[in-house]
Amino acid sequence: xxxxxxxxxxxxxxxxxxxxxxxxxxxxxxxxxxxxxxxxxxxxxxxxxxxxxxxxxxxxxxxxxxxxxxxxxxxxxxxxxxxxxxxxxxxxxxxxxxxxxxxxxxxxxxxxxxxxxxxxxxxxxxxxxxxxxxxxxxxxxxxxxxxxxxxxxxxxxxxxxxxxxxxxxxxxxxxxxxxxxxxxxxxxxxxxxxxxxxxxxxxxxxxxxxxxxxxxxxxxxxxxxxxxxxxxxxxxxxxxxxxxxxxxxxxxxxxxxxxxxxxxxxxxxxxxxxxxxxxxxxxxxxxxxxx
Amino acid sequence: xxxxxxxxxxxxxxxxxxxxxxxxxxxxxxxxxxxxxxxxxxxxxxxxxxxxxxxxxxxxxxxxxxxxxxxxxxxxxxxxxxxxxxxxxxxxxxxxxxxxxxxxxxxxxxxxxxxxxxxxxxxxxxxxxxxxxxxxxxxxxxxxxxxxxxxxxxxxxxxxxxxxxxxxxxxxxxxxxxxxxxxxxxxxxxxxxxxxxxxxxxxxxxxxxxxxxxxxxxxxxxxxxxxxxxxxxxxxxxxxxxxxxxxxxxxxxxxxx
Ligand SMILES: Nc1ncnc2c1ncn2[C@@H]1O[C@H](COP(=O)(O)OP(=O)(O)OP(=O)(O)O)[C@@H](O)[C@H]1O
Ligand SMILES: [Mg+2]
Numbered sequence: 001x002x003x004x005x006x007x008x009x010x011x012x013x014x015x016x017x018x019x020x021x022x023x024x025x026x027x028x029x030x031x032x033x034x035x036x037x038x039x040x041x042x043x044x045x046x047x048x049x050x051x052x053x054x055x056x057x058x059x060x061x062x063x064x065x066x067x068x069x070x071x072x073x074x075x076x077x078x079x080x081x082x083x084x085x086x087x088x089x090x091x092x093x094x095x096x097x098x099x100x101x102x103x104x105x106x107x108x109x110x111x112x113x114x115x116x117x118x119x120x121x122x123x124x125x126x127x128x129x130x131x132x133x134x135x136x137x138x139x140x141x142x143x144x145x146x147x148x149x150x151x152x153x154x155x156x157x158x159x160x161x162x163x164x165x166x167x168x169x170x171x172x173x174x175x176x177x178x179x180x181x182x183x184x185x186x187x188x189x190x191x192x193x194x195x196x197x198x199x200x201x202x203x204x205x206x207x208x209x210x211x212x213x214x215x216x217x218x219x220x221x222x223x224x225x226x227x228x229x230x231x232x233x234x235x236x237x238x239x240x241x242x243x244x245x246x247x248x249x250x251x252x253x254x255x256x257x258x259x260x261x262x263x264x265x266x267x268x269x270x271x272x273x274x275x276x277x278x279x280x281x282x283x284x285x286x287x288x289x290x291x
Numbered sequence: 292x293x294x295x296x297x298x299x300x301x302x303x304x305x306x307x308x309x310x311x312x313x314x315x316x317x318x319x320x321x322x323x324x325x326x327x328x329x330x331x332x333x334x335x336x337x338x339x340x341x342x343x344x345x346x347x348x349x350x351x352x353x354x355x356x357x358x359x360x361x362x363x364x365x366x367x368x369x370x371x372x373x374x375x376x377x378x379x380x381x382x383x384x385x386x387x388x389x390x391x392x393x394x395x396x397x398x399x400x401x402x403x404x405x406x407x408x409x410x411x412x413x414x415x416x417x418x419x420x421x422x423x424x425x426x427x428x429x430x431x432x433x434x435x436x437x438x439x440x441x442x443x444x445x446x447x448x449x450x451x452x453x454x455x456x457x458x459x460x461x462x463x464x465x466x467x468x469x470x471x472x473x474x475x476x477x478x479x480x481x482x483x484x485x486x487x488x489x490x491x492x493x494x495x496x497x498x499x500x501x502x503x504x505x506x507x508x509x510x511x512x513x514x515x516x517x518x519x520x521x522x523x524x525x526x527x528x529x530x531x532x533x534x535x536x537x538x539x540x541x542x543x544x545x546x547x548x
Binding site: 064101102174176177178179180181182183184186187190194198199283 | 348350353355378379380382385386388389392393394395396404406407408409454457458461
């Protein structure tokens with residue numbers, strides 16, 4: 001019995017090690033592949049023209065691979081989505097955690113978790129038929145397919161993550177902090193604002209980062225809604241095209257081994273760097289808050 | 292009963308029943324607590340001491356599905372009346388909890404919080420009050436060089452004294468202590484007892500304690516609770532030397548509880 005147990009233990013342990021290392025190996029392989037294909041592009045084109053080029057005409061002759069409009073498109077849509085989803089999401093989390101009655105809280109939480117499960121294509125589609133015409137009408141635009149529409153849609157997709165995780169963080173704040181604050185004569189709002197928010201800050205921050213993660217990686221909904229014009233945007237009310245949407249839209253038609261093909265991998269590298277930098281900053285912040 | 296009768300009565304509890312959902316935790320309590328005196332609440336675990344003391348600054352409101360009958364008067368005013376501001380009550384009636392519960396902030400910010408909440412913005416005044424209250428709670432010498440350290444790095448006893456300082460900083464008139472020394476070592480306990488004796492010169496004190504010697508040392512009046520009922524109330528001297536009720540005597544001599 002004891003021996004069988006030990007053998008079992010041995011195999012389970014090895015299995016876990018294999019699973020763990022496999023996932024790491026895959027990530028490394030993907031990275032190597034991405035780097036190899038992407039860096040090939042720079043054999044033919046200069047990095048400077050790529051990053052600061054203002055025109056993305058992959059199919060014209062000669063082709064132009066300026067990625068700046070795509071970067072700005074991604075940045076604009078993402079910042080817009082953050083500006084909408086962070087304040088709304090955190091406020092909503094506080095509402096559910098602190099204000100609403102327990103019964104309603106259950107209903108709202110379940111509802112929000114359901115929202116998180118809606119596939120992004122569906123959200124994009126709903127946005128296309130409802131939000132896009134609305135934006136067009138409100139701002140009297142020639143088209144409603146704009147960065148703003150994309151931001152609102154992405155905010156909508158980031159919100160369930162932000163609300164749900166931030167709410168957990170707020171609920172996890174020990175009750176004794178709130179009691180201490182109220183016993184000192186603080187109002188409910190003062191307790192929330194100066195004690196609970198501070199105590200829940202690391203968790204809320206993590207919630208925001210995860211929400212942003214979803215926004216940056218999102219492709220489908222953005223492709224359907226932002227108009228896909230690879231021009232440098234000046235306001236939120238113009239069509240834009242993001243890095244992700246570019247890869248998704250053009251990978252199918254790019255001929256393998258062509259400059260266009262390698263350029264899309266180079267776009268992938270840019271995306272990778274952006275995500276890496278954001279995660280890095282988030283890590284620094286988290287460590288600082290923990291201290 | 293006439294309110295004017297109680298010339299130095301600070302808090303009067305009248306016919307109070309209290310329920311958690313359907314279970315009754317307090318049964319028909321009548322009790323007066325006097326100005327510049329310490330009243331000790333004693334009794335076996337689960338008899339409703341915490342429930343009782345938390346009624347005095349309306350902390351039980353935070354627990355859903357509770358129900359209060361009867362009246363609690365602070366200086367003759369019903370603290371649960373519709374036109375009474377709960378924030379005002381809690382500023383007047385401070386509380387130190389059983390477990391030390393400093394905020395996860397610096398020592399300084401723990402103390403300044405209550406003042407800011409009160410709307411005090413004058414930095415000098417805040418600093419003055421912080422120093423005063425730290426000195427009163429006998430913590431000043433230990434923390435004066437590290438006021439901006441996180442309060443959670445203090446020892447348990449220091450944290451509890453910080454909580455007392457935090458309570459004193461907002462200048463309440465009544466202070467409720469719920470087993471303030473439960474998690475403390477004998478030295479810290481002695482320091483806090485000294486402090487309470489000192490405090491009662493200027494404040495009205497109510498203290499829950501499991502420690503009979505502590506009740507005897509710090510309090511002037513003692514109330515003995517059992518299973519949600521107030522069994523006996525009187526001067527501490529009388530309760531400890533010649534209790535009228537048999538159950539009180541049995542509890543004090545350690546035969547149950
Ligand atoms: N939040 C609550 N919900 C339901 N019942 C509660 C709650 N808090 C206390 N009770 C019940 O009320 C009764 C009195 O509890 P209370 O905490 O007042 O006792 P206590 O005298 O302070 O005990 P201890 O000395 O152990 O602190 C107990 O039976 C307890 O189970
Ligand atoms: Mg208790």
